[in-house]
Amino acid sequence: MSAPTRSRPSVVYGVLIAALLLAMLAGIGFGAVAVPPGEIIASMGRGLSGSMSGTRDALVVDVRLPRVILAALVGACLSGAGVLYQALFRNALADPYILGVSSGAGLGTMIVFVLTAEATALRYVGVPAGAFVGAALTILLVTRLAATHGRLDTASLLLSGVAISYTLAALTSFIMLFARESMATLVFWMMGGLSGSSWPYIWAVTPMFLLGGILPMLDRRSLNLMLLGDDRAEQLGVDIERLKRRVLASGSLLVAAAVAVSGLIGFVGLMVPHMVRLVLGPDHRMLLPASVLGGATVMVLADLVARTILAPVEIPVGIVTALTGGPFFVWLLVRGGDRT
Amino acid sequence: MSAARPTMSTDPAAPGLRFSRATVGYGETPIVSGVSLEVGRGELVGLIGPNGAGKSTLLKTITGGARLLAGSLQIAGIAHDALDAPARARIVGVVPQSPPAIFSFTAREFVAMGRHAHLGRLTHESPADGAIIERVMDLTDTTRLAPEAVNTLSGGDLQRLTLAQALAQEPQVLLLDEPTSHLDLNHRLQVLDLVRDLAEDGLAVLGVFHDLDLAARYSDRLAIVASGEIRVCGTPPEVLTPQHLREVFAVRAVVGTDPVTGTVSITPVVREQSAVTPYRETVFVLCGSGSGATLMRRLVLDGYRVTACALSRGDVDRSVAEALGVEFVELPPFGLLSGEQTREVERLAHQARLRVVCDVPFGSGNLANLEVVERAAGPTLLLGEFDADRDFADGAATKVWERLAGQADSVSAPSDADVLGMIRGMLESDERP
Structure with a gap:
């Protein structure tokens, strides 16, 4: 690699925020009914002032706006979790989906969903909580596997991830049998999609994103030192065991937030x-902040593709990310990009 | 949160490190016991010893990687378990054996990581931090590497950057684990000169060394870690004796003084395991001034029992013979062989199956050796041409040599011949009942 040149933070954040806003405008504007940018802003203004009128306002404020915001949040969560796990495992191929953590969160979600069949109001808190427990237990299992061999090399990381994902996916499918009446929704959810987006989802996910995505910024330097290995990080003054616990908790929170509302979306x-x-x-x-912003933008665009490419049929966004991310992953693996 | 982190009050009068009757190890398993060792400020102490003896374990106890099972350890006057990782990192810097570099940080970012323990969660690197980073990069000759990605650099560059990273901690104690293993000769001396200077300025340095010459050259004191304890501790000449080297490293070595640096210099001669092979035959070597050093070593390695003539103190052949366990007779410097010493040489020469006379000049001091060989029965191998340049005994040596060369079972050969092969051949053709 050539000598890296570092960009100015203000420029980077300016570009990334502008890209995210443009992607969101596009996400709201395109669809079965196109809405020009001026109209979008006018509708949002009427929405804020409580003077909405007509179906276009409802389309923008109640359908497309929550959807792009949720897409942005989910993308931000998944991307942030990827950064945290990659630091934790010192391996650029660590990703919530590949490690099986998404499947763990999925199983937790599914269990809570089935258990709350009689009390659906509990789901707004119960489903994210179940997803968090599932994600946390899975990542603890993966780190335990890693601890038995010191640094987990790429092969063992991927193998344990595959084994864990398959096992958890089988359990999830098994539990799904107890909720036959909502099977179609659940299968669609497992494929990864944002079609159910609504404002309550956003209220559930936002605090999880803020906790899991912002708190690790306090550890930004410690995360760098973690890449040098546990011993070296400790020598340079990082309380490594506590840091790991914080990273595990933040990562699990982010994955849980994403999975609870959008199912299994891979490779972001x-x-x-x-x-x-x-x-x-x-x-x-x-x-970390750039990946969070970039992840949000990518997910908004991926969801736009998922909604429009076969319109009026909508495909799960998980398929879009897997179709681009899978080959990308193979390419990384072949060129040994796990150590960048 | 304020920019300045509270520094636990270190005692400027206390030594950098003080182990008192310490037992260190992993889990419940002790690795090194009964360690009482101080590293004063301004002092460089070297740990030497065989692999796996526990040198690194001692270092790791200081940084929390290994446990103190008994006794005490104070770091700059503070009990070691009173320090958490950040507090310790503000006092102790470490240069590990092989630093990892799997991510593409720039060299400057890498060095700046050394400031971590001095920065709060919300504080950024200040101009003062930047000045420290620049200074340590200048000291370690790494300034020109600043914009390079560390994962593209050589092991030597990385090692110097790791030293810079440790110095950026502004430590009072510096721990070195084989600090120069990846460095070329020039940078090795440069890094150790720098560490030496830092010690002169008040840093307490404890380093693990494998290169004994470098350890002797740069350390104020050395400690040998072996068989679960500190065997010896003292100045390099006190510690690096042939006897200690033989006991601890199982190596027979010649210990001398480096003529340039004036420090201890060590030449390993044979490994103990090689030297204890069962003796095949006894060969007597008449040598001196280094003419027999190589031959004696080869013979010992080949399994022969070797004896030698009278050799004087200060002679290389004498040091080598001593290291090899070769039996020889002590010759006083510039002195003559006494009657008793001559009889000793005679005994050794007679007992041997074969005598080898090396390409050595003869004078009044060692002529007696040659006469002893002449009187002994059995095969003799004479090495090198004998001319007037080799005779400092007014022709007396030439006469003895000529008589020896005339004996029926004598063989003459140039000194660069396959001496070992010839010895083997001569012993086979001289099978006696």
Whole structure:
């Protein structure tokens, strides 16, 4: 790699925020009914002032706006979780989907969903909580596997991830049998989709994103030192065991937030941090916020593709990310990009 | 949160490190016991010893990677378990054996990581931090690497950057684990000169060394870690004796003084395991001034029992013979062989199956050796041409040599011949009942 040149933070954030806003405008504007940007802003203004009128306002404020915001949040969560797990495992191929953590969150979601069949109001709290427990237990299992061999090499990381995902997916399918009446919704959810987006989802996910995505910024330098290995990080003054617990908790919170509302969407946490790292380098002071912003943008665009490419049929966004992320992952694996 | 982190009050009068009757190890398993060792400020102490003896375990106890099972350890006057990782990192810097570099941080970012323990969660690197980073990069000759990605650099560059990273911690104690293993000769001396200077300025340095010459050259004191304890501790000449080297490293070595640096210099001669092979035959070597050093070593390695003539103190052949366990007779410097010493040489020469006379000049001091060989029965191998340049005994040596060369079972050969092969051949053709 050539000598990296570091970009100015203000420029980077300016570009990334502008890209996200443009993607969101596009996400709201395109669809079965196109809405020009001026109209979008006018509708949002009427929505804020409580003077909405007509179906176009409702389409913008109640349908497309929550959808792009949720897409942005989910993308931000997955991408942020990818960054955290990659630091934890010192491996750029670590991603919530590949490690099986998404499946763990999925299983937790499914269990709570079935248990609350009689009390659906509990789901807004119960489903994210179940997803968090599932994600946390899974990542603890993966780190325990890693601890038995010191640094988990790429092969064992992927193998344990595959084994864990399959097992958890089988359990999830098994539990799904107890909720036959909502099977179609659940299958669609497992494929990864944002079609059910609504404002209550956003209220559930936002605090999880803020906790899991913002708190690790306090550890931005510690995360860098973690890449040098546990011993070295400790020698340089990082309380490594506590840091790991914080990273595990934050990562699980982010994955849980994403999975609870959108099911299993793969590879975002792999692709986005990798591309950010190529451009900005591995420093978490930039990598984490830039990946969060980039992940949001990518997910808004992926969802736009999922909604429009076969319109009026909508495909799960998980299929879009897997179709681009899968080959990307194979390419990374072949060229040995797990150590960038 | 304020920019300045509280520094636990270190005692400027206390030594950098003080182990008192310490037992260190992993889990409940002790690795090194009964360690009482101080590293004063301004002092560089070297740990030497065989692999796996526990040198690194001692270092790791200081940084929390290994446990203190008994006794005490104070770091700059503070009990070691009173320090958490950040507090310790503000006092102790470490240069590990092989630093990892799997991510593409720039060299400057890498060095700046050394400031971590001095920065709060919300504080950024200040101009003062930047000045420290620049200074340590200048000291370690890494300034020109600043914009390079560390995963593209050589092991030597990375090692110097790791030293810079440790110095950026502004430590009072510096721990080195084989600090120069990846460095070329020039950078090795440069890094150790720098560490030496830092010690002169008040840093307490404890380093693990494998290169004994470098350890001797740069350390104020050395400690040998072996068989679960500190065997010896003292100045390099006190510690690096042939006897200690033989006991601890199982190596027979010649210990001398480096003529340039004036420090201890060590030449390993044979490994103990090689030297204890069962003796095949006894060969007597008449040598001196280094003419027999190589031959004696080859013979010992080949399994022969070797004896030698009278050799004087200060002679290389004498040091080598001593290291090899070769039996020889002590010759006073510039002195003559006494009657008793001559009889000793005679005994050794007679007992041997074969005598080898190396390409050595003869004077009044060692002529007696040659006469002893002449009187002994059995095969003799004479090496090198004998001319007037080799005779400092007014022709007396030439006469003895000529008589020896005339004996029926004598063989003459140039000194660069396959001496070992010839010895083997001569012993086979001289099978006695």
